[in-house]
Amino acid sequence: MQLGVAPFGLIFGTLAAPSGLPPWAALAMSLCVYAGSAQFLALTLLAASASWPVIVLTTLVVNVRHALYSATLQGPLAYLPFWRRAGLAYFLTDETFAAVQGGINQQIAPIGAYMLGSGVCNGGTWLLFTAIGIGLGQAIPEIQHWGLEFAMVATFTGIVVPMLVSRAQICAALLAGLTALLCNGLPYKLGLLLAVFAGVSAGLYADRWVSQPR
Secondary structure, eight states: OHHHHHHHHHHHHHHHTTTTOOHHHHHHHHHHTOOHHHHHHHHHHHHTTOOHHHHHHHHHHHTTHHHHHHHHHTTTTTTSOHHHHHHHHTTOOHHHHHHHHHHHHTTOSOHHHHHHHHHHHHHHHHHHHHHHHHHHHHHSTTGGGSSTTHHHHHHHHHHHGGGOOSHHHHHHHHHHHHHHHHTTTSGGGHHHHHHHHHHHHHHHHHHHHHHSOO
């Protein structure tokens, strides 16, 4: 999975300066925020001179999915004391969630240590390649146009597709993808927000429809 995380961080680092973010702020964002898609969205909004309430609200909505991740992992991690679960929450990203879900399915124990290992690996790679990207962005002109963003698509495709095992999950993914495609031209990445709402709504509806008695 680091083959996707590394270029992901590299791209963020190279895009930071053109978006008006100084190097120290880019590193601080990767360390403190540590949310790849939200960080890219924030850069896009900064470059568009969006107001800070728009940036905060948009990134908050995008990161709401982490609450769903947390709810899913609450049971398997319930054996840990609160302070340990709070510490692990920092490492909860899409990649780590996918890795932990795989570990749960394989009945790997202790799952808390497994999550910590995945989180430290992903977080270290993200921070390291953010720093490398910042350096390359200053040394190599126009590197942000090299097409490295394909790594993001490949990474998320590799995360999502193996987890689509139910009708509700497939419906959610299909409608979210279709909505994002049709609404791609909306300003402030509103198409992404609409895709989130459409996918969640489709998943909930499909789940209830399947669970209803015939």
